[in-house]
Amino acid sequence: MLTYLQRIEWFIGLVLLQVLVLNHMHINGYATPFFIYFILKYNSGVSRNVLMIWAFLLGLTVDILGNTPGMNAAAATVLAFMREPVFTISHAPR
Amino acid sequence: MKNLLNFFLKYNYWFLFVLLEIISFALLFHFNSYQGSAFFTSANFVSGAMYDAANNVTGYFHLKTINDELVQKNVELELQLESIRKALIEATEDSSGVEQLKQEALAGYDIFKASVINNSVTHADNYITLDKGEVDGIRSEMGVVNGSGVVGIVYLTSPHYSIVIPVLNSKSSISCKIKRSDYFGFLKWDGGSSEFAFIKDMPRHSLFSLGDTIVTSGHSAVFPSGIPVGTVDDIADSHDGLSYLLRVKLFTDFARLNDVRVIAQKRAGGTIGVGKAGKND
Numbered sequence: 001m002l003t004y005l006q007r008i009e010w011f012i013g014l015v016l017l018q019v020l021v022l023n024h025m026h027i028n029g030y031a032t033p034f035f036i037y038f039i040l041k042y043n044s045g046v047s048r049n050v051l052m053i054w055a056f057l058l059g060l061t062v063d064i065l066g067n068t069p070g071m072n073a074a075a076a077t078v079l080a081f082m083r084e085p086v087f088t089i090s091h092a093p094r
Numbered sequence: 095m096k097n098l099l100n101f102f103l104k105y106n107y108w109f110l111f112v113l114l115e116i117i118s119f120a121l122l123f124h125f126n127s128y129q130g131s132a133f134f135t136s137a138n139f140v141s142g143a144m145y146d147a148a149n150n151v152t153g154y155f156h157l158k159t160i161n162d163e164l165v166q167k168n169v170e171l172e173l174q175l176e177s178i179r180k181a182l183i184e185a186t187e188d189s190s191g192v193e194q195l196k197q198e199a200l201a202g203y204d205i206f207k208a209s210v211i212n213n214s215v216t217h218a219d220n221y222i223t224l225d226k227g228e229v230d231g232i233r234s235e236m237g238v239v240n241g242s243g244v245v246g247i248v249y250l251t252s253p254h255y256s257i258v259i260p261v262l263n264s265k266s267s268i269s270c271k272i273k274r275s276d277y278f279g280f281l282k283w284d285g286g287s288s289e290f291a292f293i294k295d296m297p298r299h300s301l302f303s304l305g306d307t308i309v310t311s312g313h314s315a316v317f318p319s320g321i322p323v324g325t326v327d328d329i330a331d332s333h334d335g336l337s338y339l340l341r342v343k344l345f346t347d348f349a350r351l352n353d354v355r356v357i358a359q360k361r362a363g364g365t366i367g368v369g370k371a372g373k374n375d
Contacts, residue, residue: 020148026216048107056114063121065141067214067221067257070122077114081107 014038019065055080142255145211206356215288215348222258232256236358243322243345271311275301278311288348296338315359
């Protein structure tokens with residue numbers, strides 16, 4: 001229960017940070033999608049489906065507030081989908 | 095059969111993935127293709143209220159420069175008023191003639207005051223959110239201007255908020271003319287600097303020079319004729335070589351837009367500028 005509350009706090013905090021501050025910042029002309037930190041920090045061992053739904057909702061929220069419906073949602077879902085394989089590759093025992 | 099079921103169960107996340115992606119892309123293309131519901135945009139109630147609150151805070155940061163500009167403008171206007179008053183007294187004993195002209199120019203239009211609560215200039219398609227909506231009388235296809243010039247055209251409205259397509263959007267297309275010679279073309283923007291836009295189909299034989307003022311043409315019902323847009327900054331050939339491509343330095347500073355006016359023709363029906371804010375890309 002507590003972790004859920006914490007997760008929702010992170011969700012709201014990152015969305016506000018993204019929409020009110022980072023959407024106005026561009027580094028070398030590229031956007032700064034920091035909200036994906038939520039997806040990266042999520043506990044390992046989470047099922048992909050759960051993570052993808054969180055990512056989709058997060059992306060959609062940022063989209064609605066930034067007038068880009070679907071764009072961030074699609075990208076965040078791909079990221080959630082790819083997270084586990086990428087982590088596995090990058091942390092593979094040598 | 096059992097193998098098939100096992101296969102589906104093992105790879106169930108693929109289905110969720112595809113489903114979510116389909117929803118995302120449906121939203122993306124739906125929003126870009128026609129005027130759908132304003133719900134999935136920053137004109138919905140929750141995000142509108144949030145941006146309202148944020149704007150209350152950030153609005154203060156601009157107050158000093160805005161104040162300076164206002165003082166400057168005030169001085170200019172007072173000087174102007176003084177000279178005009180003198181000229182008026184000299185020219186006519188009866189001031190009713192001038193008053194009548196002024197009223198006639200504004201008679202056909204309603205003017206609503208609105209504040210920008212969300213704005214961007216860095217995307218390929220920028221949108222502006224205003225804090226006024228249908229309840230305040232704002233409708234789609236109304237013109238939006240600020241003190242220095244044209245801003246854009248209202249696109250979507252919800253009860254309390256509305257979204258404007260500014261000049262800085264690939265969907266925007268505003269009919270303009272050169273003030274001096276009345277040749278007209280469409281004002282477009284294709285990314286890049288927020289200070290410049292382009293007029294594409296300016297005929298070869300048209301008369302203009304660098305620094306000429308561009309104003310709205312009044313060919314649509316969205317904007318009355320003569321609202322300032324910008325000045326001619328650079329002249330080049332269009333891609334097909336049949337006409338001129340003018341780079342226009344916009345009067346409006348979109349990067350710090352705050353107070354705007356929404357203007358609307360009073361008479362309902364008649365010729366409303368269809369397709370001005372729409373898709374002619």
